[in-house]
Amino acid sequence: MKAVGLPVVRSLARGAGSSPGARRALVLRLVLLGMAGLPVLSLLALELLGARGDVGFLSGTRPTHGDLQLASGLGYALSWFAASVVSPIVLLGLGLEYGLHRLARYAARRTRATRESSSA
Amino acid sequence: MKMMRLSLCLVMAAIGWLGTLHVWFRDGAPVTAMARRQMGVWMGERREVAVLRASNPEWDLMARMFAVLGLVNWALEAPGRREVLPVIDRIVDEAMAQAARYGQRHFLLPYGAGEFRDAAGRSLFVDGEIAMMLVARQLLVQQLGGELGARDPEPWIERIAGQIARAPALLAESYPDETWVFCNAVALAAIRLHDVAMGRTGAHAALLEAWVAHARRSVVDHARERGPATGLLISSTDAQGRVKQGPEGSSLWLAIDMLLVVDDGFAREQYQAARRQLIGRLAGFAWAREWPQAWPGHGDIDSGPTVPLVGANAGSSGLALVAAKALGDEELFRELATSLEFAGFPMGGGRYAAGNLLADAVVFYARSHGPLWQLVRQRAAGGGAS
Numbered sequence: 001m002k003a004v005g006l007p008v009v010r011s012l013a014r015g016a017g018s019s020p021g022a023r024r025a026l027v028l029r030l031v032l033l034g035m036a037g038l039p040v041l042s043l044l045a046l047e048l049l050g051a052r053g054d055v056g057f058l059s060g061t062r063p064t065h066g067d068l069q070l071a072s073g074l075g076y077a078l079s080w081f082a083a084s085v086v087s088p089i090v091l092l093g094l095g096l097e098y099g100l101h102r103l104a105r106y107a108a109r110r111t112r113a114t115r116e117s118s119s120a
Numbered sequence: 121m122k123m124m125r126l127s128l129c130l131v132m133a134a135i136g137w138l139g140t141l142h143v144w145f146r147d148g149a150p151v152t153a154m155a156r157r158q159m160g161v162w163m164g165e166r167r168e169v170a171v172l173r174a175s176n177p178e179w180d181l182m183a184r185m186f187a188v189l190g191l192v193n194w195a196l197e198a199p200g201r202r203e204v205l206p207v208i209d210r211i212v213d214e215a216m217a218q219a220a221r222y223g224q225r226h227f228l229l230p231y232g233a234g235e236f237r238d239a240a241g242r243s244l245f246v247d248g249e250i251a252m253m254l255v256a257r258q259l260l261v262q263q264l265g266g267e268l269g270a271r272d273p274e275p276w277i278e279r280i281a282g283q284i285a286r287a288p289a290l291l292a293e294s295y296p297d298e299t300w301v302f303c304n305a306v307a308l309a310a311i312r313l314h315d316v317a318m319g320r321t322g323a324h325a326a327l328l329e330a331w332v333a334h335a336r337r338s339v340v341d342h343a344r345e346r347g348p349a350t351g352l353l354i355s356s357t358d359a360q361g362r363v364k365q366g367p368e369g370s371s372l373w374l375a376i377d378m379l380l381v382v383d384d385g386f387a388r389e390q391y392q393a394a395r396r397q398l399i400g401r402l403a404g405f406a407w408a409r410e411w412p413q414a415w416p417g418h419g420d421i422d423s424g425p426t427v428p429l430v431g432a433n434a435g436s437s438g439l440a441l442v443a444a445k446a447l448g449d450e451e452l453f454r455e456l457a458t459s460l461e462f463a464g465f466p467m468g469g470g471r472y473a474a475g476n477l478l479a480d481a482v483v484f485y486a487r488s489h490g491p492l493w494q495l496v497r498q499r500a501a502g503g504g505a506s
Contacts, residue, residue: 060424092133
């Protein structure tokens, strides 16, 4: 996991520990990250392929290039809604949890340091 | 504990993101960009018109009417926009030429092949929308100064007025043995505009009053034989006035806009009832259902797809923009426009990928709406032709 450069992922790995529960939590977080990233990547790819122009089926317009255009438009529309609604929620949620985790660690360190200095 | 914390964080993120998502989609294309797009399409190649016709030949004529109404509004909104006139002339001339050359069925779906009950055997959909384009042009020409030429709406107005007056239930046919309130409302508004343009506001007042009185009595759903009443105008009947389809958002919103110049009070009553029963709103977004919950309908080619669960419908939501703007319902208009920017896939310059040329013309008409109806009100109050 050290090879992974993303700080959030490193933190997830550190926070996972070695218990089965922690490993399950790590897997869940990675799945969530994948859920957030997949629509964004798919949207970027479809955008580069010009699929944005294929979503006319949403207004009942008959596709001029048949089923392929329909599939391309459907894929683009689904990717867009997932990337604009689901992905930000997942990323914000994971970010928020990461922030809280760091805050809790900082608070614990401060408490330990205060206790040690007062006992000394 | 960690799972609980993660779940809470995701819930908080969802609340925060969904609550502010609308802020990213507030700005639409400028009206001038939309006007330029429409002018470019109608003066240039017609590939987009061919796409429309492949789906529904009605959309060809409807796109023309909304483009003309949008251009007239845009030209009236600021001085010096005479460049719209040749575009409007081309749109209208082509529509009239095609209807003359190929017959009115050129603009109708294939099921329009039967015999009309009315002796004239004509479609109010085609005649009414051409009449509306001609009379909107007439009012613009009167403002800008110019000639009517061969584009005099008078014969068209007399034809549609006669057709409505002859109809057993004051509802003229758009298709054989099929009337649409939408088409009748467009025709009535065209009649009203023409009376104002000619400075004889009372010329068809009796017909307009009789139509509204009849509509209040028999075309509005009073649920005499069904469950709870919607109080909304139904959308379609047979030639005798028997209901074919109940209230339908995509028809109703435009009918409301048109009825504003026919009977302001009736239009506002319908708008309030439609708003209560068809509009959904959440977190800065709004959408319109195609059918009220008290009278569910079934999809057709005009309605387009409906999003399950919330019932959001593209056709109804687009035309709700027109009604919200026409009624000065700024808050709803802003929320509907926000939804359009989010789910309409704007391509820039007034084009939405989720729609087509007709949808873009409807949005252009909605965004430019105001000056033409305002002019009609002023001229009606003043009583004379300028």
